[in-house]
Amino acid sequence: xxxLLLIYSNPARxxxxxxxxxxxxxxxxxxxxxxxxxxxxxxEITESGEFIDSAPxxxxxxxxxxxxxxxxLAITDGPFVDAKEHLAGYFVIDCxxxxxxxxxxxxxxxxxxxxxxxxxxMEIAGMEM
Numbered sequence: 645x646x647x648l649l650l651i652y653s654n655p656a657r658x659x660x661x662x663x664x665x666x667x668x669x670x671x672x673x674x675x676x677x678x679x680x681x682x683x684x685x686x687x688e689i690t691e692s693g694e695f696i697d698s699a700p701x702x703x704x705x706x707x708x709x710x711x712x713x714x715x716x717l718a719i720t721d722g723p724f725v726d727a728k729e730h731l732a733g734y735f736v737i738d739c740x741x742x743x744x745x746x747x748x749x750x751x752x753x754x755x756x757x758x759x760x761x762x763x764x765x766m767e768i769a770g771m772e773m
Contacts, residue, residue: 645738645739645740645742645745645764645765646696646736646737646738646764646765647736647737647738647739647742647745647762647763647764647765648734648735648736648761648762648763648764648765649734649735649736649737649745649748649749649752649760649761649762649763650731650734650760650761650763651731651732651733651734651735651752651754651760652729652730652731652732652754652758652759652760652761653729653730653732653733653754653757653758654729654730654757654758678753679753681751681753682752682753685748685751685752689737689748693738694737694738694739694744694748695735695737696735696736696737696738697735697736698733698734698735698736699733699734700732700733701730701731701732701733701734704730704731705721707721708720708721709721729758729759732754736765742762742764745762745764746762749761749762
């Protein structure tokens with residue numbers, strides 16, 4: 645079964661260049677340790693064939709939220725909510741069990757400070773999971 649892992653993160657913690665003015669960054673040693681953990685996890689799921697796809701998402705300042713209400717179109721800048729954490733990227737994995745998908749999600753460094761959502765991907769043909 646395929647799962648979508650939605651990675652929520654606080655970009656200030658990883659010293660994203662757009663957020664350096666926020667003083668909540670991780671120490672260099674912790675950042676390096678987390679990157680090493682992520683690299684090991686990525687290697688593992690790639691070699692096991694569980695990795696399908698992933699992509700980082702652009703800074704939320706570049707996003708638009710679109711709503712259609714009462715036949716009117718409303719487009720606003722930015723994400724739906726104002727929060728320190730934002731949807732930073734995603735992974736698509738293919739695992740035998742939901743427990744394995746959850747175990748993989750728990751190993752993302754972002755899960756320590758923010759969240760990694762695990763959502764089964766439904767098959768379009770019959771809308772089955």
